[in-house]
Amino acid sequence: MTSQCLHGQTNLNVYATGRDLLKAGVIPVADMLPETAYVKLMWALANHDDSEVEKVMRTPLCGEMGDRREIDV
Amino acid sequence: MSKPQVVCGIEIHQQLSTKKLFCSCDSELVESDAKTYYRRLRPTTSEMGEIDRAALMEASKKMGFRYQSPKGVSCLVEMDDEPPHDADADAIDTVLTFASMMGSTIVDEIHFMRKLVIDGSNTSGFQRTALVAMGGELQVNGRSISIQSICLEEDAARKVETKEGEVTYRLDRLGIPLIEVATGPDIRSPEEAMEVALRIGTLLRATKRVKRGIGTIREDLNISVPGGARIEVKGVQELRLLPLYLETEIVRQNMLIEIKDLLLSRGVEPLPMEVLDVTKVMQGSGSKVIKSALKERGKVLAVRLPGFAGTLNGDGGRLRLGAEMAQRARVHGVKGIFHSDELPAYGIEAAEVEALKTHLALHDGDAFAICAAPAVKAKAALEAVVSRANEALLGVPEETRDPMPDGSSRYSRPLPGAARMYPETDVPPIRVDEERLRRIRENLPELPEEIAQRLVREHGINAQQAQQIVRQGYDLLLARIAVDYDLASVAATLLLNTFPELEKDGVPVQDLSEERILAAMGRLKEGRFAKEALPALFREMAKGMDVDQAAESLGLEALDQDQAADIIRSMIASRSDFVKEKGMSAIGPLMGPVMQELRGKLDGKAASDLLKKEISSFLKDEEKN
Numbered sequence: 001m002t003s004q005c006l007h008g009q010t011n012l013n014v015y016a017t018g019r020d021l022l023k024a025g026v027i028p029v030a031d032m033l034p035e036t037a038y039v040k041l042m043w044a045l046a047n048h049d050d051s052e053v054e055k056v057m058r059t060p061l062c063g064e065m066g067d068r069r070e071i072d073v
Numbered sequence: 074m075s076k077p078q079v080v081c082g083i084e085i086h087q088q089l090s091t092k093k094l095f096c097s098c099d100s101e102l103v104e105s106d107a108k109t110y111y112r113r114l115r116p117t118t119s120e121m122g123e124i125d126r127a128a129l130m131e132a133s134k135k136m137g138f139r140y141q142s143p144k145g146v147s148c149l150v151e152m153d154d155e156p157p158h159d160a161d162a163d164a165i166d167t168v169l170t171f172a173s174m175m176g177s178t179i180v181d182e183i184h185f186m187r188k189l190v191i192d193g194s195n196t197s198g199f200q201r202t203a204l205v206a207m208g209g210e211l212q213v214n215g216r217s218i219s220i221q222s223i224c225l226e227e228d229a230a231r232k233v234e235t236k237e238g239e240v241t242y243r244l245d246r247l248g249i250p251l252i253e254v255a256t257g258p259d260i261r262s263p264e265e266a267m268e269v270a271l272r273i274g275t276l277l278r279a280t281k282r283v284k285r286g287i288g289t290i291r292e293d294l295n296i297s298v299p300g301g302a303r304i305e306v307k308g309v310q311e312l313r314l315l316p317l318y319l320e321t322e323i324v325r326q327n328m329l330i331e332i333k334d335l336l337l338s339r340g341v342e343p344l345p346m347e348v349l350d351v352t353k354v355m356q357g358s359g360s361k362v363i364k365s366a367l368k369e370r371g372k373v374l375a376v377r378l379p380g381f382a383g384t385l386n387g388d389g390g391r392l393r394l395g396a397e398m399a400q401r402a403r404v405h406g407v408k409g410i411f412h413s414d415e416l417p418a419y420g421i422e423a424a425e426v427e428a429l430k431t432h433l434a435l436h437d438g439d440a441f442a443i444c445a446a447p448a449v450k451a452k453a454a455l456e457a458v459v460s461r462a463n464e465a466l467l468g469v470p471e472e473t474r475d476p477m478p479d480g481s482s483r484y485s486r487p488l489p490g491a492a493r494m495y496p497e498t499d500v501p502p503i504r505v506d507e508e509r510l511r512r513i514r515e516n517l518p519e520l521p522e523e524i525a526q527r528l529v530r531e532h533g534i535n536a537q538q539a540q541q542i543v544r545q546g547y548d549l550l551l552a553r554i555a556v557d558y559d560l561a562s563v564a565a566t567l568l569l570n571t572f573p574e575l576e577k578d579g580v581p582v583q584d585l586s587e588e589r590i591l592a593a594m595g596r597l598k599e600g601r602f603a604k605e606a607l608p609a610l611f612r613e614m615a616k617g618m619d620v621d622q623a624a625e626s627l628g629l630e631a632l633d634q635d636q637a638a639d640i641i642r643s644m645i646a647s648r649s650d651f652v653k654e655k656g657m658s659a660i661g662p663l664m665g666p667v668m669q670e671l672r673g674k675l676d677g678k679a680a681s682d683l684l685k686k687e688i689s690s691f692l693k694d695e696e697k698n
Contacts, residue, residue, distance in 0.1 A: 014156045014499050067158055068097055069149045071108050071142045 001028045002037045009067060027057050032065040040064060079323050081260040082221070083270055083315075084293040086228075086251045087277045088284040091164045093248040094227045095157030095201065095500070096150035100249040100284070102231070107141035107243070110152075114138065114191045114198050138193035139241040141233065147244035151230075153196040156499045160185070160203075160225075164250035165503065167282040168205045168225045169513050171252060174276060174520070175220050177209030182504050183225070185497040189489070193240050194229035195247065201497050202226040202253070211276070213268050219257035226251045249284075252277065258295070263316035263323075266294065270312055271544065275521045278546045285546060287583055294318055301326035302469040305488060309476045317480035325482075326469050332384045332394055333468045339438070341380035343463045348455045351375040351443060354432050360420035362408070366445035374444055374451040376459050377433050378413075381440035384465070385414035394465055398442060400484035401461045402454035410458060412442040524548050532561035541569050550587050557591070558598040563607075571608050580615045593620040602629040603676040605668075632674045634683070640670060641680075641687045652688060653695060660685055 001010050001021060009031035012018030022028070029037050037057075044056045060066055093100055116132045118124050142152065149155035165183065172179050187199035202224050209220040228249040230242035254273055260266050270292055277283050277290075284290075287310060294306040296319060304326070306318050355363055355373040363373060378385075385395030395412045402410045413430075417423040433441055442458050444451040464470040473489075474482035519527070525539040528548060532555040542551050547568045555561035567590075572582045593614065597604060606629050613623035624630075632640070644667060645652055652659045663684060671680050 009155075011156045011158070011499075013159075013501050019501070069155065070144060070147070071110070071149065071152055071154075 001026045002030075002032050002034050004034060006033075007031075007069065009069070027054050029057055030065045030067045031069075036064050079261065079263075079296060079298050079319065080258045081266055081297075081319060082256045082258040082295045083260065083266060084253055084255045084295070085270060085273050085277070086226070086253050086291045086293070087274070088228060088289040089164050089167050089250040089252060089282055090284045091167065091250055091282060092161050093150075094161050094164055094225070094250040095159075095248055096148055097158070098148050098151070098248065099146050101146050102243075102245045103143050103146055105143050107143035107147075109139055109141050109241075111137060111139050112193075112196070114193055116189075116191060132191060135238070136193060137239045139239060140196060140230065141241065141243045143243065143245050147247065151196060151244040151247045157201070157497075160500060160503060161250060163282070164225060165205075166509075166513060167250075167280055168223060168252050169505065169510070170280050170282075170517065171254070171277060172206035172209070172223045173510075173513055173517060174279070175206075175209035175211060175223070177206035177220055177223055179206045179505055179510065180204060182502045184502045185500045186494050187497045189493045190229065194232065194242060195227075196230070196244070200227060200229060201500070211269075211272055213265065213272050216259075216265070218259045218269050221255045221257045222253075224253040224255075226253050252283075263319040266319050267312060267315045270315055274312070275544055275546070279518045279521055279524065281518060281549070294322070296322045296326070297469075298323055298326040298330075300330050300468065302471045303488070304469070304471065305473045306476050306482050307473050307485065314476070314478075314480055318476055318482060321481050322474075328392060329394075329397075329465065329469045332392055332465055335384060335392075336380060336466055339380045341466060343466060344376075344378065344459050346456055346459055347376065348452050348459075349375050349377070349433065351429060351432060354428050355421075355425065355443070355445070358421060358425055360445075362411075362419065363421070363445045366447075369447070371446050372448045372451060374448070374455055375429065375433060376442050376455045377435060378440040378442060378458075378462055379435070380438060381462060381465075382438045383414065383440075385412045385440055385442075387414060394462075395442075397465075397484065398458045398461045401457040402444065404484070404486075405453040405457060406450050407444055407446040407454040410442045410444045410454060413440045528552070528561075531555070534561050534565045538565045538569060545569075550590065553587075553591060554594050558594050560594055560598060563597070563604050564594065567607055567611075571611070575608065575612060575615070578612075580612050582611065582615055585611065585615060589614060589620065596620050596624065603672075603674060603679075605672050605677055606674075630674060632671065634679075637671060637675050637680070637683055638687060641667060641684055642691075644670065645687055645691050649691075652691060656692060657685075657688060659688055663688075 001012060003010050010028045012022050012026070012028050032040070040057065044053045048056050088100065091100060092098065116124055140152070150157055169179060183203045183205055185201045185203040188202050189198065190200045191198050204222055205225050206223040207221070210217050211220065228246050228251050230244050230247040232240060233243050234241040254277070256269060260269055274290060292309045292312070292315060294309065294315070295303055296306065297303045304322060306322060309315060309318060350372055352367070352373045356367070358364065366373070381394070384392050385398070386393060395414055398412065399409050411419060411421065413426065416426045429441060429443070435441060442455060444454045446454065471488045473485045473487070475485045476482050521543045525536070525543045528534055528539040528542060528551060529536050532552065534542070542548050542565060545568070551561060551564050551568065554564040575582050593607070593610060596602065597607070602610070602624055606627065609627055610620070610623050610629070613626055614620060618626065644663070648663070655662070660681070664681060667680055667684055668677065
């Protein structure tokens, strides 16, 4: 699960729908853009064991994702 | 057993040295420039359907808040613009480790709760806190002190400035994980409170995941004397003042009980909430406070306190209900009140006091309080005075109090009600599985006693020093100095004797980081200067110099043996008659001048050896001639 917002990120803990998605096995990937997530998933599936894919997707490898946003006012 | 003089429990809040609890910001305090924004907070009914009384009181102050958000140590989570992220796993592990060390029962699931805090120190209006373990105990001087609970919390923002109607907070501290350890009400004396706090502090440091230094550990004291009530003195930072806060609170509660008995024996009844306007009576008063209040179109209001004479400030200043009333009044934005036990004074004449008494229809044994301020504020302040007077008939009111630097405390707010806590819905419960607990139990840190024994065994310092080193939290530093430079005993003397002496002289040794202390020890090992130079050197370094600058500004330069021998030879030559007469026993008297010349440049032992050698060769030469 990701967001198309340039400066937004997913947090599936806040609303019931999100928690249902988590229960269904959806992997939240913070602020990664959908296109990046798509490419990273192809790479992860090709290079890692299936059991490790979730961990790889949730770990920042080269600046493709992050979870810190500072204020911009 | 005799009745306890006091019943006390403490809560210790210790910052952890992990990332922040609900985001990946660094847990550091910084002084760098920061973006700021302005907000207000307003109380609403909680998810439980009630409004908290402490929250309402805060809201009545109508404050605005300005927040500084420095880079790297605050983000949108601190701003409350973004929901909390997953709780930091290292912080949870640290609390689980401590709970295991204390033999506490760890919960199956960690549930974060929201605790209402609307003094603005939390942007969200609440502090997140989670119970992690219950029970357990620790031994202090042969007595068993029970642990009530161990929680994981987030620290609040740091107050930078308070102005009329506005408080500025810095967000670097907000969200730093805190472990909160609460003892049972088992402490029986002021000294024991400090011993318990020291012991918990030492055990916390044994986890090696806690922060060091002033402000990183804070204590709350829950105190009651028999017949008194639970008073919470919140946020004591200086451990050495802990016993003093307890002592003054014991005196205060006993004083309030005495006042209650006195008032009841006089048959004093609860007072009506009746505030009277006495502006006309005080119109021509010479009192500066009253003149300036009237000039700004304020009023002088008064309340009758029948039967209260001598309790507001009586028995030679020992009975001080007036001070309690004034603290309550000030919460409503007035500078203070005047009460009849302290008048005439402050520019209010005896005749004015008599006029007031007549106007208020008071008799002997009755008291009054007046307040000069804008009418709305003065009325609220005096109503607080009447409330406080009525509470005096019941004894000690439950309160949260702020510690003052002189060991006293000041009214802060009523103890919060039960509506204050409700579940945090944005952080899912965290299951503590068996696997995680096994990993924690298999990697428990050394206990303080074990660390002390290791220091003795591996680095050769004596047992008493080792205990002190551990108690004061210097064990990691000492081990590094011992391993890197083989200077364990020099370091022990430095940390246990030299630093406290410097501190007594007002040198801020607490500002010296471990890295800078290590750097100095490195230079000592290289022979850049002798260990006798260390006190002066750290005195300079505490001003902000690095070790080389400090050594240079002191003119420290290590001498090699030849240079030192030259100096000593010339000193012997200039006292040749004395040395000839005394022979080898001239060493003692000469040691003083020699050290004066060589202090900090040559080690004391080396100087003594060298002096001995040079005197002996001088005497041999003399014999030959």
